[in-house]
Amino acid sequence: MRRSSRWWNLAVLAVAVGTLQAGLGACAPASGVHTAIEIRGSANCPVVPAGGGPVYLELLVRTDDIRRPERRPVNLSVVLDRSGSMGSQQKIENARAAVRALIDQLQRGDFFSLVIYDEEVEVVCPSARVRNRERLRRIVDEISPRGWTNLGGGLIEGIREAERHAREDYVNRVILLSDGLANRGITDPARLGKLTARAARHGISLTTMGVGWDFNENLMVSLAEEGGGNYYFIESPRDLASVFRKEFDLMGDVVASAAVIELRLDIDVRVRDVIGYSFDHNGDRCSIPIGDLVAGEERSIIVELELPAGKGRKRLAAGSVSAGRSARSSSFTTSVAYAEDLARVEQERDLNVQARADVALSTRQVEEAMAALDDGDEAEAQARLEAAQSSLERSAAVAAPGAAGELLQDQKDKLEDYKRSVSEEGRRAKKAIHYDNYRTQKKK
Numbered sequence: 001m002r003r004s005s006r007w008w009n010l011a012v013l014a015v016a017v018g019t020l021q022a023g024l025g026a027c028a029p030a031s032g033v034h035t036a037i038e039i040r041g042s043a044n045c046p047v048v049p050a051g052g053g054p055v056y057l058e059l060l061v062r063t064d065d066i067r068r069p070e071r072r073p074v075n076l077s078v079v080l081d082r083s084g085s086m087g088s089q090q091k092i093e094n095a096r097a098a099v100r101a102l103i104d105q106l107q108r109g110d111f112f113s114l115v116i117y118d119e120e121v122e123v124v125c126p127s128a129r130v131r132n133r134e135r136l137r138r139i140v141d142e143i144s145p146r147g148w149t150n151l152g153g154g155l156i157e158g159i160r161e162a163e164r165h166a167r168e169d170y171v172n173r174v175i176l177l178s179d180g181l182a183n184r185g186i187t188d189p190a191r192l193g194k195l196t197a198r199a200a201r202h203g204i205s206l207t208t209m210g211v212g213w214d215f216n217e218n219l220m221v222s223l224a225e226e227g228g229g230n231y232y233f234i235e236s237p238r239d240l241a242s243v244f245r246k247e248f249d250l251m252g253d254v255v256a257s258a259a260v261i262e263l264r265l266d267i268d269v270r271v272r273d274v275i276g277y278s279f280d281h282n283g284d285r286c287s288i289p290i291g292d293l294v295a296g297e298e299r300s301i302i303v304e305l306e307l308p309a310g311k312g313r314k315r316l317a318a319g320s321v322s323a324g325r326s327a328r329s330s331s332f333t334t335s336v337a338y339a340e341d342l343a344r345v346e347q348e349r350d351l352n353v354q355a356r357a358d359v360a361l362s363t364r365q366v367e368e369a370m371a372a373l374d375d376g377d378e379a380e381a382q383a384r385l386e387a388a389q390s391s392l393e394r395s396a397a398v399a400a401p402g403a404a405g406e407l408l409q410d411q412k413d414k415l416e417d418y419k420r421s422v423s424e425e426g427r428r429a430k431k432a433i434h435y436d437n438y439r440t441q442k443k444k
Contacts, residue, residue, distance in 0.1 A: 037256060037293065037321045038062040041334040044357050047348040050338045052307040054272070056357035057316060057334060058300055059288075063255050065296030071252035075111040075170045077127065078102070079158035080143065081178040081211075082116045087145035091179055091211055094237035098244040099140050105248055106130040111170070113161035114139065117154030118147030119184045127161040151178055152186030155206075155223070156195065162204045168324065171254045171292075172204040173229065175247065177240075179211040182219065189219050196227035197278075197289070203257045203324075205229040205292050207247055210431070211237055217431050218374070221438055225278065228258055228291030230444065233435035253294040256323035261288040261301070266315040268308040275302045275360040276441030286317075293323065299443050302360035311338045346396065355397040355404035359411045359440070362388040366418065366437045373422065373430045381422055389415045414440070 044056040078099060086092040099114070106112055113127035114136075124139050158174045166172045186192060196206045206227025208220040211234045224231035230250070232243050263286040265271070271281045280287045290301065305316065313335055321329040339345055369384035392412050397404045414436065421429035438444075 036064045037259070037323060037327055037329040039261065039319060039321050039330055039332055041317060041319055041332040042350060042353050043316060043334055043336055044353040045345060045349050046336055047339045047345050048307060048336045049342060049345055050309060050311060050340050052309040055305045055307050055316065055336065056353070056360075057303040057305055058353045058356055059261060059303060059319065061259075061261070061290065061293070061297070061299045061301065061321060063293050063295055063297045066255065072254065073107070073109045073111075073170050074248075074251055075127070075162055075165050075167060075172045076102075076106075076251075077113040077115065077158040077162040077174045079115045079117065079154045079174060079176045081118075081149065081151070081154070081180065082143050082145050083118045083147055083149040083180055084145050085149075085180045085212075085214065089212065089237055091237045092143065092145050094240045095177060095211075096140050096143060098240040100137050101241050102244050102248060103130075103133055103136050103140070105245075106133070111165040112136070113158070113164075115154055115158045115161060116143055117150050117157075118145075119150050120147070121150060121153040121157045123157060123161060127164045148184045149178065149180045149182055150184040151176070151182035151219075152192055153184070155192060156186070159195065159199050159204060159206075163199070166202070166204055168203065171251045171257070173251055174199075174204060174206045174227070175209065175244075176206060176220075176223070177209040177211065178215050178220070180214050181216050189222055192219075193222055193226040196223050200226065200228035200258050200289065200291065205257060207231070209234055209240075209243060209247075211240065213428065213431060217434050221434070225291075228289060231435070231438055233431050235432070250294055253296075254292045255295050256293040256321075256327045259290050259293050259321055259323040259327075261290060261319055261321055262286075263288070263303070263317045263319040265305075265317050269314075269316060270306040271303060272306050273304040273364070275304065275364050276438075277301060290321075300356050300360075302357050307336070313337050349396055351397040351400040351404045354395065355400065355407045358392055358395040358397065359407060362392055362411055362415065363437050363441045365391070366415070366433065369418070369422075370430055370434050370437070373427050376427070378422060378426055382419060385415055385419045385422070389419075411440070 040060045042058050108130055110130050111127050112130050114125035116122050116124055155176055162172055162174050207229035208224040209232045210220045221231050234243055265284045271286050274288050277288050316334045318333040320331040365384055365388035369381040372380035392408050398408050418433050
């Protein structure tokens with residue numbers, strides 16, 4: 001049975017959000033096996049100037065490397081763009097092949113749904129346990145390109161389908177694929193982001209895949225970040241099957257869904273930024289959603305803090321990870337000492353943390369360069385990339401032996417490649433640079 005619907009206004013979004021909240025209220029994001037999550041917090045400067053100023057706190061999150069003999073069951077909703085532009089460069093043919101291969105990997109205990117969209121949204125496979133793969137393949141083979149791009153409507157319906165069978169012992173995931181700009185239905189990134197963030201908080205994560213050169217990478221990245229999943233830039237449609245396979249393999253290794261770092265800050269310590277992540281800072285509390293965690297993962301997150309002037313010792317922050325009932329998290333407390341002697345500040349500096357902080361800061365400058373490219377200002381983009389390179393060259397860790405120095409050199413080499421790409425390709429270079437920068441930020 002197929003269901004078709006149109007989504008044209010914000011009233012419909014409100015209905016969808018209400019349904020999602022009601023349906024997911026009892027579903028906590030967790031796995032059936034207890035998972036240990038370790039978190040550590042380390043400052044780039046354990047000793048800080050008496051006058052205060054910026055300090056970079058590295059949050060290092062690690063998960064157990066537990067490989068199950070059988071993967072966790074999945075509740076998967078695929079949302080596929082079938083707009084007219086998918087008819088070029090064999091995109092729709094490769095997308096159909098990728099979805100067919102994905103169906104072949106599903107097991108009888110899995111739930112699967114398929115939503116397609118142009119200016120209309122159609123649920124061609126309502127969410128159900130996988131029973132008849134051949135029937136699913138035939139449905140996929142009937143998909144053909146037409147019309148415009150109601151991405152928002154497709155996304156809402158995909159989340160609705162995933163919500164129907166969301167379970168705490170399943171990996172609940174929506175995969176959204178598009179090759180074009182959202183030009184019908186709900187197109188406001190902020191409103192779509194709120195919807196995906198709400199779904200993520202209830203254990204349904206979103207992965208986005210942009211195909212070719214005409215989709216809105218800013219939207220697709222922000223949706224993946226708000227949705228707690230992954231983002232992929234797929235330059236060639238021929239790579240669709242391998243990317244789907246990679247995403248499915250990662251889903252099998254998920255050990256914690258909708259993970260959130262919870263920080264409690266000391267008095268007058270202020271969060272200026274969490275590089276590459278959204279955050280909610282309210283008084284002495286800061287929440288940082290970090291999405292799904294997979295087995296054996298190690299993720300470094302840099303928090304930019306502003307410290308007041310002081311003396312003696314001061315606690316920066318205490319923190320832990322919240323990730324459902326079956327995930328056990330360690331906690332940490334990080335403190336610093338004030339000093340009048342700036343030489344002591346430099347002597348005590350943690351060069352490894354400093355190097356990772358400086359690389360993270362450079363990724364923020366790359367984002368600014370990409371924004372300049374969006375505005376058509378190639379000269380400004382080059383200037384931002386130059387500034388990022390100069391900042392790395394001035395890093396206190398630039399001459400450090402071992403991993404710290406190598407990390408900075410690798411990032412300087414990337415920035416040189418980015419500058420060359422912008423010079424040679426202009427605006428066209430942006431998607432590849434943006435994707436590489438995203439992967440550097442997320443350690444993916």
